[in-house]
Amino acid sequence: MQALIDKIVAQPALHSRWLNTLSMMENAGAKKIKNCEDPIFVNEIILKHAAEEARHAYYLKKQINKIEEKACPTYEKRFLLAPNTSYNYLNMLDVKICKYLKSNFGYTHHKLKYAAYLLVTYAIEVRADELYPIYQNSLNATQSSVTVKSIIAEEKNHLEEMTNQLKEFSKDWEALTQHALKVEEELFNLWQEELEIEVAKK
Numbered sequence: 001m002q003a004l005i006d007k008i009v010a011q012p013a014l015h016s017r018w019l020n021t022l023s024m025m026e027n028a029g030a031k032k033i034k035n036c037e038d039p040i041f042v043n044e045i046i047l048k049h050a051a052e053e054a055r056h057a058y059y060l061k062k063q064i065n066k067i068e069e070k071a072c073p074t075y076e077k078r079f080l081l082a083p084n085t086s087y088n089y090l091n092m093l094d095v096k097i098c099k100y101l102k103s104n105f106g107y108t109h110h111k112l113k114y115a116a117y118l119l120v121t122y123a124i125e126v127r128a129d130e131l132y133p134i135y136q137n138s139l140n141a142t143q144s145s146v147t148v149k150s151i152i153a154e155e156k157n158h159l160e161e162m163t164n165q166l167k168e169f170s171k172d173w174e175a176l177t178q179h180a181l182k183v184e185e186e187l188f189n190l191w192q193e194e195l196e197i198e199v200a201k202k
């Protein structure tokens with residue numbers, strides 16, 4: 001992944017679209033959290049989490065101006081990298097995890113929504129904790145004025161918070177997360193393949 005991100009960062013047109021793609025995915029994550037929250041029993045941790053993911057989307061969008069002013073004004077496919085798998089990633093993860101929870105645990109309604117929120121978000125946080133530092137390495141190596149250090153700090157807290165919530169939710173939390181990580185890895189690999197193909201064309 002490091003070599004791939006190095007190649008992206010080296011080309012401004014790719015780098016802008018990379019930032020825009022991450023912004024779109026963060027925004028999708030923020031929307032997903034809002035969508036899963038209980039209108040009455042939502043707590044401070046969940047409100048904070050949704051707000052921070054929305055901030056990441058805005059922050060990444062703003063970073064694009066450091067590379068090329070207004071290069072990617074919207075999330076249209078032409079302004080994204082690997083648009084198909086980028087758009088599908090979160091939804092597919094959610095669909096697969098909901099299916100697993102329904103058929104293995106019989107969860108429905110709010111319980112299903114909450115369990116899916118916990119597992120989907122957990123898997124994404126594990127990925128974010130791996131991906132953003134790799135990206136920051138590339139930015140450091142090229143002395144880029146773009147930085148994602150503030151995101152790295154927040155994602156680290158998110159992972160801790162998700163782990164705490166999962167521990168409270170189920171004594172089988174480790175087995176649940178193992179499954180979620182496996183599903184996420186398959187989807188991440190598909191995303192990476194589409195990115196590789198697109199970058200190789202440049």
Ligand SMILES: [Fe+2]
Pocket residue numbers: 026052053056128151155
């Ligand atoms: Fe985030």
Ligand SMILES: [Fe+2]
Pocket residue numbers: 053125128154155158
């Ligand atoms: Fe996060």
